[in-house]
Amino acid sequence: MVYYVAHRLFSAHDRALGARVAEHLAAEAGADAVFLPFCDTDEEDLVADVKGLRLYQLDTRRLGGLTGMIALLHGPSLDDGVCMEVGYAAALGVPVTILTTDFQTYDRAGRVPAWQFPDPLIEAVAHTVVRGSTLGPRTAAANRFAAFADRNESQIDAAVCHGVDALLHAPAPVRPAPKEQRGVYIEASPYTPDSGLLAAARSSGRPAHVSRRFTAGDPLGAAVEDWNLAAASCALVADVSGPETPPGAAILIGAAAARRQRVIAYQPRPAYTHAPGREPNWRNLMIQYASDLHATTLSDVTAGLES
Template structure:
C-alpha cells in the first residue's frame, strides 16, 4: 500500500496537520509507504527551470502510482488542488478516504438531501468519509490556573486527534480498488462537457452556445438539479471521463471544487481540457513562476482561454 496525503499546503497549520496524519499513518504502514506533498517534493528548496510545472509533474507521477489516498478537506471553501487530486485518483480506480471536521452539512435546495460537502461530486467519489464534527468533551471543572481559552484549545486538539486516528483506521480497512461506474461504450470522444463557474457572469449558456455554434455535441452538469445529487454527480463524472473535451470556467477565489475534481478526472482519462478564465489573477511563491490558478489546475489544462474568440479557436482545433 502506497498512501498519498492530499492537503491544503499554503499555511503552516495545514502542513502541520497533514504531517501529524502522515506520522500516525507511517507508524502503521511504514514511512516509505507514505507520501506527503511539499515535504516529499522538497518544495521549499526545489530548484527547477519552471518550478510550478516541475512540481505538477512530480505530483502527477506520484498520483499515477499510488495505492490509496487520504484527502483533508476543510469547510465550504475546498482547496482546488486537493479536489483535482481526488478526481485524478478516483478516475484511476484509487480508493479515497476524505477527512473533514466541518460541523456544517450542505444541500442543493433548502429542503434537499444533506451532503457532507458543498459539491456532491466529493461525496460521490469518496470511498469513505471520516467526519468528526464535534468538539472534544469540555473539562469539568475548569482546571486551576487555566483560562477558558486553553480549555477550548484542548477540546479542539482532542477533536483533531480523534479525526486523524479515525482516518488512519478507515484507510487500513479500505478495499484494494475504488468502485466507479464504467464509461459507457460507444460514446468516447464525442461530446464537449461544459462546466460553468458560479463566480462569473459569463456562464454556462454562453459557453454552450459557443460549442453548439462550432458544431459540437454538448453535455452539461446534472448534479445541481437532479433529485438525487449524488447520482447526478456520478453521471457528471461518467460524462466527463467519456467526453472528447472538458471546457471548464475556473473563475473564482479558487477553482470551484467540483470543477477542480472533474479536471483531475479528465486528466487521468486522457480528455482534452481547456480552462476558461476571463479575469485573470496570479499567485506568487518563492522561486516559482507566476501561476494564474493553482498549479495543479494550470498545468492539467491543455489551453487557457480568456475570451469568446479563444474558446472558438480551441474548439476548432
C-alpha cells in the same frame, strides 16, 4: 503500497495537519508507504527552470501509482489543488478517503442537509467520508482557553484516527474500464451558470453536455451522472472562475488529466498567484498544468475545440 496525503499547502496550520495525518499513517503502514507532497517534493528548497511545472510532474508521477489517498477538505471554500488530486486518483480507481473537521453540511432548500460538502460531486467520487465535526470532551485545564484548545486537539486526533483506519481498510485500486469518448463535457460555474460555454462548445460542431447537479432535483444522483458523462467525453471545458477553481471543476480537471482527455480551462478574468522561486500561476499550479488551454474568451473555447 503508496498512500498519498492531499492537503492545503498555503498556511502553517494546514501543513501541520497534513504532517499529523502522515505521521499517524506512517505508524501503521510504514514511513516509506506515505507521500506528503510539500514535504516529499521538498517544495520550499526545490530549484528548477520552471518550478511549478516540476512540482506538477513530481506529484502526478506519485498520483499515477497509488494504493489509496486521504484528502483533507474543510469549510465552504475547498482547496482546488486538493480537489484536483482527488479527481485524478478517483479516475484511476484509487479509493479516496475524505477527512473533514467541518461541522457544516449543505442543501439548496434550507431544510434537511442533502450533502456533506459545497459540491455533491465530492461525495460521488469519494470512497469514504470521515467527519470529525464535534469538539472533544471538556477537560480540567488551567483556564478556559487551554480547555478549548484541548477539546480541539482531541477532535482532530479522533478524526485522524478514524480517517487513517478507513483508508487502510479501503479496497485495492481497480482501474475503471475505459469508456468510448465522444463529445464535450461542460463544467459550468456554480457562481455564473449561464456563462455561454455550452453555446460556444456547440458552435464548434461537437455534441456537448453541461453539468446538471446544481439544478437537478437529486443533486447527488446528478453528480454521479456528471462524473460518468465527463468520463465519456473526449474534451472537458471547465469554468475555473472564482476565488479558487470551484471544487467540482478542479475534480473533473484532475480526472481528465488522469484519463488523458483534452482540458480547456475558461477564466475570463485571470488572477495570478506568486511564490518565491516559482513562475506566476494563473490558478493553482495543479490546475494550470493539467489544462491544455487557458481560454479567456468564448471564442478561445470554440477555437480550442476546433483545433
